[in-house]
Amino acid sequence: MSVTVVGSLNEDVLVTVDRLPGRGETVVGSAVRTAPGGKGANQAAAAGRLGGGVAMVGRVGADPAGDRQRAALVAVGVDVDRLLATPGELTGTATIPVEADGGENLIVVVPGANGVLTPADVDVAEVRRATVVLLQLETPLETVLAAAGAAGGIVVLNPAPPQPLPAELLGLVDVLVPNEHELVRLAGAAEGERSPAELARLARGLGAGSVVVTLGARGALLVPAEGNALLQAPPAVQPVDTTGAGDCFCGALAQFLARSAGPAEAVRYAVAAAASSTTGAGARGALPDDGTVQALLPRLPRAVPVG
Ligand code: RIB
Numbered sequence: 001m002s003v004t005v006v007g008s009l010n011e012d013v014l015v016t017v018d019r020l021p022g023r024g025e026t027v028v029g030s031a032v033r034t035a036p037g038g039k040g041a042n043q044a045a046a047a048g049r050l051g052g053g054v055a056m057v058g059r060v061g062a063d064p065a066g067d068r069q070r071a072a073l074v075a076v077g078v079d080v081d082r083l084l085a086t087p088g089e090l091t092g093t094a095t096i097p098v099e100a101d102g103g104e105n106l107i108v109v110v111p112g113a114n115g116v117l118t119p120a121d122v123d124v125a126e127v128r129r130a131t132v133v134l135l136q137l138e139t140p141l142e143t144v145l146a147a148a149g150a151a152g153g154i155v156v157l158n159p160a161p162p163q164p165l166p167a168e169l170l171g172l173v174d175v176l177v178p179n180e181h182e183l184v185r186l187a188g189a190a191e192g193e194r195s196p197a198e199l200a201r202l203a204r205g206l207g208a209g210s211v212v213v214t215l216g217a218r219g220a221l222l223v224p225a226e227g228n229a230l231l232q233a234p235p236a237v238q239p240v241d242t243t244g245a246g247d248c249f250c251g252a253l254a255q256f257l258a259r260s261a262g263p264a265e266a267v268r269y270a271v272a273a274a275a276s277s278t279t280g281a282g283a284r285g286a287l288p289d290d291g292t293v294q295a296l297l298p299r300l301p302r303a304v305p306v307g
Contacts, residue, residue: 001258002053004130005251006122006147007040008114008138009058009083010092011065014243014282017097020106029097036065036072037094037283038114039136039160042244046251047134048076049287050273053258055079055126057147058139059113065091066113072284082126089113092138096243103241103278109161114139119146128152131258134250136160141169148172154257157208158250162186167207175257176208177250183213196221196306200229212253212267214246214274221306222267229306232267234275235299244283249274252293264303272296 015029044056060066092112133151162185203211203223213221219233252273256266280286
């Protein structure tokens with residue numbers, strides 16, 4: 001049983017603000033710090049913290065930020081043999097203002113070395129042989145497509161940040177994991193409040209296998225290829241910072257699917273893990289271990305069918 005994550009690694013610059021700035025506005029922050037981030041690396045770190053058998057495929061710069069990424073992944077047991085240092089490119093960066101109260105954030109990414117991850121880089125045994133291959137969209141689309149094509153196991157795609165997806169890629173994906181905003185963008189629909197049933201209809205129209213829509217404080221919606229959708233609410237927690245909660249969800253989902261769990265069970269586990277991850281600062285500040293998630297599971301409400 002194994003999980004291989006193909007994706008991005010960024011040095012996060014986390015700025016604490018009273019409220020997020022509007023367009024053209026300047027706000028004054030109260031604190032700044034850096035931490036290893038990137039959707040791919042966050043997902044690998046989450047999966048690694050929850051269990052063994054996790055590998056990361058990606059590119060960093062030949063710089064101190066790249067060294068910090070490598071060390072942070074090794075510390076949670078992730079295999080970094082396919083994490084390549086890239087002379088002439090800097091490790092990707094992400095600037096992230098985070099609201100002091102409630103932890104809402106926004107993110108600006110400069111890809112750096114993530115932008116030169118090639119199809120040849122992902123044509124490796126770690127991708128071909130993994131039980132689950134977990135992908136996002138912070139590396140070139142042709143590389144994401146190559147990884148999905150090379151994968152021999154379950155392909156999970158977190159379409160973040162969102163962009164139009166070729167039918168060829170959607171056809172290779174077994175489980176698509178957008179948040180509500182990404183689902184709406186992928187479906188070409190207008191932004192707005194939607195009920196779980198309306199979200200399930202949008203998800204079914206995408207042409208992917210199963211879809212799992214992450215809904216923040218409302219939990220997650222499992223929309224299987226056939227049968228009823230299921231809404232899984234989270235346990236009550238006091239969020240400090242929601243940065244990377246979706247990444248923890250994806251890492252936990254992949255780790256639990258790799259253990260041959262059914263989709264509803266895996267979504268329940270991932271909802272508990274993601275809720276727990278919001279109780280500390282930064283994308284990896286409170287990544288739970290398996291014992292912590294198992295202890296939270298009895299506090300989750302039962303999932304409800306959505307018509
Ligand atoms: O999902 C959170 C992540 O998005 C951050 O760690 C940042 O690096 C961006 O990739």
